[in-house]
Amino acid sequence: MYDEGPSQEDRERFGGDEQGAYCPQCGAETWDDAEFCPACGDQIGGRTSSKPPVDRELQQRWIILVCVLVLLGFLWLIF
Numbered sequence: 001m002y003d004e005g006p007s008q009e010d011r012e013r014f015g016g017d018e019q020g021a022y023c024p025q026c027g028a029e030t031w032d033d034a035e036f037c038p039a040c041g042d043q044i045g046g047r048t049s050s051k052p053p054v055d056r057e058l059q060q061r062w063i064i065l066v067c068v069l070v071l072l073g074f075l076w077l078i079f
């Protein structure tokens with residue numbers, strides 16, 4: 001059985017609640033108990049993230065920044 005979409009209760013909760021759920025795959029905003037992501041169609045039943053995707057992007061930027069700094073430090077040691 002496929003989840004055809006959010007129920008009325010889900011819509012109210014989705015619309016009124018600031019803390020939405022997000023697809024762990026693509027970061028699209030969705031509802032808490034969504035079985036499939038409305039954006040990428042990935043099966044996300046029960047695996048939604050409560051953190052907005054912005055946090056993940058910020059974390060990735062930090063990783064890149066650290067990598068660049070390590071690389072610069074490595075180059076500085078050589079020359």
Ligand SMILES: [Zn+2]
Pocket residue numbers: 023024025026027028037038039040041042
């Ligand atoms: Zn998705």
